[in-house]
Amino acid sequence: xxxxxxxxxxxxxxxxxxxxxxxxxxxxxxxxxxxxxxxxxxxxxxxxxxxxxxxxxxxxxxxxxxxxxxxxxxxxxxxxxxxxxxxxxxxxxxxxxxxxxxxxxxxxxxxxxxxxxxxxxxxxxxxxxxxxxxxxxxxxxxxxxxxxxxxxxxxxxxxxxxxxxxxxxxxxxxxxxxxxxxxxxxxxxxxxxxxxxxxxxxxxxxxxxxxxxxxxxxxxxxxxxxxxxxxxxxxxxxxxxxxxxxxxxxxxxxxxxxxxxxxxxxxxxxxxxxxxxxxxxxxxxxxxxxxxxxxxxxxxxxxxxxxxxxxxxxx
Amino acid sequence: xxxxxxxxxxxxxxxxxxxxxxxxxxxxxxxxxxxxxxxxxxxxxxxxxxxxxxxxxxxxxxxxxxxxxxxxxxxxxxxxxxxxxxxxxxxxxxxxxxxxxxxxxxxxxxxxxxxxxxxxxxxxxxxxxxxxxxxxxxxxxxxxxxxxxxxxxxxxxxxxxxxxxxxxxxxxxxxxxxxxxxxxxxxxxxxxxxxxxxxxxxxxxxxxxxxxxxxxxxxxxxxxxxxxxxxxxxxxxxxxxxxxxxxxxxxxxxxxxxxxxxxxxxxxxxxxxxxxxxxxxxxxxxxxxxxxxxxxxxxxxxxxxxxxxxxxxxxxxxxxxxxxxxxxxxxxxxxxxxxxxxx
Numbered sequence: 001x002x003x004x005x006x007x008x009x010x011x012x013x014x015x016x017x018x019x020x021x022x023x024x025x026x027x028x029x030x031x032x033x034x035x036x037x038x039x040x041x042x043x044x045x046x047x048x049x050x051x052x053x054x055x056x057x058x059x060x061x062x063x064x065x066x067x068x069x070x071x072x073x074x075x076x077x078x079x080x081x082x083x084x085x086x087x088x089x090x091x092x093x094x095x096x097x098x099x100x101x102x103x104x105x106x107x108x109x110x111x112x113x114x115x116x117x118x119x120x121x122x123x124x125x126x127x128x129x130x131x132x133x134x135x136x137x138x139x140x141x142x143x144x145x146x147x148x149x150x151x152x153x154x155x156x157x158x159x160x161x162x163x164x165x166x167x168x169x170x171x172x173x174x175x176x177x178x179x180x181x182x183x184x185x186x187x188x189x190x191x192x193x194x195x196x197x198x199x200x201x202x203x204x205x206x207x208x209x210x211x212x213x214x215x216x217x218x219x220x221x222x223x224x225x226x227x228x229x230x231x232x233x234x235x236x237x238x239x240x241x242x243x244x245x246x247x248x249x250x251x252x253x254x255x256x257x258x259x260x261x262x263x264x265x266x267x268x269x270x271x272x273x274x275x276x277x278x279x280x281x282x283x284x285x286x287x288x289x290x291x292x293x294x295x296x297x298x299x300x301x302x303x304x305x306x307x308x309x310x311x312x313x314x315x
Numbered sequence: 316x317x318x319x320x321x322x323x324x325x326x327x328x329x330x331x332x333x334x335x336x337x338x339x340x341x342x343x344x345x346x347x348x349x350x351x352x353x354x355x356x357x358x359x360x361x362x363x364x365x366x367x368x369x370x371x372x373x374x375x376x377x378x379x380x381x382x383x384x385x386x387x388x389x390x391x392x393x394x395x396x397x398x399x400x401x402x403x404x405x406x407x408x409x410x411x412x413x414x415x416x417x418x419x420x421x422x423x424x425x426x427x428x429x430x431x432x433x434x435x436x437x438x439x440x441x442x443x444x445x446x447x448x449x450x451x452x453x454x455x456x457x458x459x460x461x462x463x464x465x466x467x468x469x470x471x472x473x474x475x476x477x478x479x480x481x482x483x484x485x486x487x488x489x490x491x492x493x494x495x496x497x498x499x500x501x502x503x504x505x506x507x508x509x510x511x512x513x514x515x516x517x518x519x520x521x522x523x524x525x526x527x528x529x530x531x532x533x534x535x536x537x538x539x540x541x542x543x544x545x546x547x548x549x550x551x552x553x554x555x556x557x558x559x560x561x562x563x564x565x566x567x568x569x570x571x572x573x574x575x576x577x578x579x580x581x582x583x584x585x586x587x588x589x590x591x592x593x594x595x596x597x598x599x600x601x602x603x604x605x606x607x608x609x610x611x612x613x614x615x616x617x618x619x620x621x622x623x624x625x626x627x628x629x630x631x632x633x634x635x636x637x638x639x640x641x642x643x644x645x646x647x648x649x650x651x652x653x654x655x656x657x658x
Contacts, residue, residue, distance in 0.1 A: 050502055051502075052498060052501060052502060052658065078504035078506075079504075081502065081503055081504040084502075086499075086502040088495060088498060088502065090495045091494065091495045091498070091499040092494040092495065092496065093496065093499075094327065094331055094496065096330065096331050096334040096335065097327060097331065101326075101327065101330065104318055104323060105323045105324065105326075105327050106503065107318060108318035108319060108320040108322070108323035108324075109320050109500075109503040109504050109505040110503070110504060111504075148499075152503075
C-alpha cells in the first residue's frame with residue numbers, strides 16, 4: 001500500500017500558482033525527497049499533504065485515509081493525525097519551556113507514544129532535558145522539533161527543510177536520526193534544497209520547479225539521465241584570448257553537453273581523461289588564461305541546472 | 316501513565332507566565348504600586364488650613380487678626396498686585412476687601428473657596444459680636460468604607476481582571492499564531508477545545524493569587540474591609556475573569572501580528588479605563604452617556620465588586636450587573652469560535 005498518493009493538486013494564491021497539478025506516490029517504508037529552489041512549491045505541497053492547507057483541486061490519500069472526514073478537526077482527522085509525525089519549517093517552540101516539558105506537552109496529544117526519555121535519546125538531547133528551549137542552538141532546536149514529530153511513534157514522518165541553516169555537524173546528526181527512523185520501518189517525506197542531503201537520504205526524489213515535478217526517480221537514475229558522470233567547470237580571465245564557442249566545446253572528445261557561462265562554463269563529461277587535455281589544448285591555442293578549473297562527480301544539482309538552466313541556490 | 320493534554324496545556328500556559336518577570340510585575344506588582352500611590356496621595360487628611368488674602372486698606376489688620384483666630388484659616392495682608400497674582404494662581408482661596416460692605420472675592424465653582432467663604436464669614440461676624448442662637452456639639456468620626464481607597468481597591472480589582480484577561484489570553488494566542496506554534500498544534504490530534512480551555516483554566520488559577528494580593532494589600536495597608544461575603548466576591552471575580560478572557564479570545568481571534576492585537580486591545584480597554592468608574596465615579600459623565608457607560612462590562616463588574624466590598628450587598632440583588640458581565644463573555648466567546656483563525 002502506498003503511504004502517500006496524491007493527484008491533480010492545485011493551489012493558487014492571489015498572484016501566483018504555488019502548486020500546478022502535482023502527482024506523487026510514495027511507497028510505505030520509502031524516504032522520498034521533494035527538491036527544488038525556494039518558491040518551487042515544496043512547502044505548499046507538503047502542507048497540503050499534512051492537511052494544514054486546503055488545495056484548490058486534487059486528491060490526497062495518506063495511509064489509505066483522506067482529510068476532512070467528519071469535518072475539519074473531527075474525529076477522523078484526529079485518528080489520521082495520530083499516525084503522522086510533522087515538523088514545520090517555521091515553527092518556533094515556546095522559549096520559556098524546557099526541552100522535556102515541550103516533549104511532554106506534545107506527547108500528551110497522542111494516545112500511543114514514546115516516553116520523554118526515549119524520544120530525547122532518539123535525537124540525542126538527553127543532556128538538554130532541563131534546558132529552556134530559548135537557550136538551545138539552532139541544531140538542537142531543530143532536533144527538538146523532530147523529537148516532537150517522532151514522539152507519537154508515527155508511521156509517516158513529514159520534514160520540511162529540516163536542516164536549512166544548520167552547520168554540517170548538526171546536519172549529519174539529523175540525518176542519523178532520520179536513518180534510524182527509516183531502519184525501524186518508517187516512511188519519510190522531506191523537502192530540501194540541499195542536493196547532497198537528498199542524494200544521501202532519499203530512495204527517490206522529485207525535482208520541483210514552479211509548482212510542478214520536472215524530474216522523478218532515484219538519485220542515481222536522475223544523475224545517469226545527464227548521460228555522463230562528471231562535470232568539468234572552468235572560467236577564464238577577462239580579456240585574455242578568445243572565448244571558445246559552445247559548439248567548439250561540444251566537439252571536444254568525451255564531452256556530452258555544454259552549459260555556457262557567464263561564470264563558470266560547465267561541461268558534462270563521460271571521460272575526464274580525454275576531455276580535460278583536449279580542453280586545455282583548445283584554450284592554449286586561443287591564448288586564453290584559466291582563472292578556475294574544477295571537476296566533480298555529477299550531482300542532483302547538475303541535474304537541476306541541466307533541466308532549468310538555473311543554479312538551485314539563486315534560482 | 317498518560318499525560319492529559321488539558322493538564323499539560325494549562326501547565327505550559329502557567330509556566331510561560333510565571334517565567335516572564337515582566338508579566339508578573341504587570342499582573343501583581345503594578346496594581347499594588349498603583350493602590351499604594353493613590354492611597355497615599357488621596358488619604359483623608361481634611362482640607363488643612365485655608366489661605367485667605369486681605370487687601371491692604373484701612374482696617375486690614377483687624378480683619379486679618381479676626382480671621383487668624385479661627386483654627387481653619389490663615390490670613391495674610393497683600394498689596395493689590397500681589398493679591399491678584401495669588402488669587403489667579405489659586406494660592407489663596409478667598410480675597411477679603413475691607414470696607415463697608417465687606418467684599419468676599421472668590422470662585423464659587425471651587426469647593427475650597429466656598430468653604431473659605433463660610434469659614435471667613437463666620438469668623439468675621441463673630442468678631443463683630445454675632446451670637447450663636449442654637450447650642451451645638453461636634454462629633455468627629457472617620458468611617459472606613461467612605462474613603463477614596465475604599466472606592467479605589469474594588470475598581471483596581473476590576474481593572475486588573477480586565478487587563479490580565481485580555482492580555483493573558485489575547486497576547487499568548489497571537490504570539491502562538493505568529494510563531495506558527497498554533498499551526499504546529501493543529502498538526503497534532505490536539506482538540507481545539509482543550510487549547511482554548513487551557514487559557515481559561517490558567518486564568519482561574521492565577522486569579523485567586525491576584526485577588527488575594529490586592530484585597531490583602533488593601534486590608535493590611537489601609538484597612539479596606541470586605542463587608543459582603545468572600546464567596547460572593549470570589550464568584551463575581553471568577554465571572555469577571557471568564558468574561559474578559561472571552562473578550563481576549565475575541566480580540567485575538569483573527570490578528571496575525573502582536574502589533575495588531577496590541578492596538579485592538581488598547582482600543583477595547585481605553586474607553587473602559589476612562590468611563591467605567593475605576594478611579595472616579597462614572598456619575599460625573601453626562602446623563603446622555605450613562606446608558607452606554609453602564610452597558611460596558613467593566614462598569615458592571617466594578618459596580619458589583621463595590622456593592623459586595625463596600626455595601627455588603629448579597630448576590631441576589633446583583634443580577635443586573637452580573638448579567639451584563641456574563642453576556643459580554645458569552646457573546647465574545649460565541650463570535651470568537653466562529654471566526655477564530657487556527658493557522
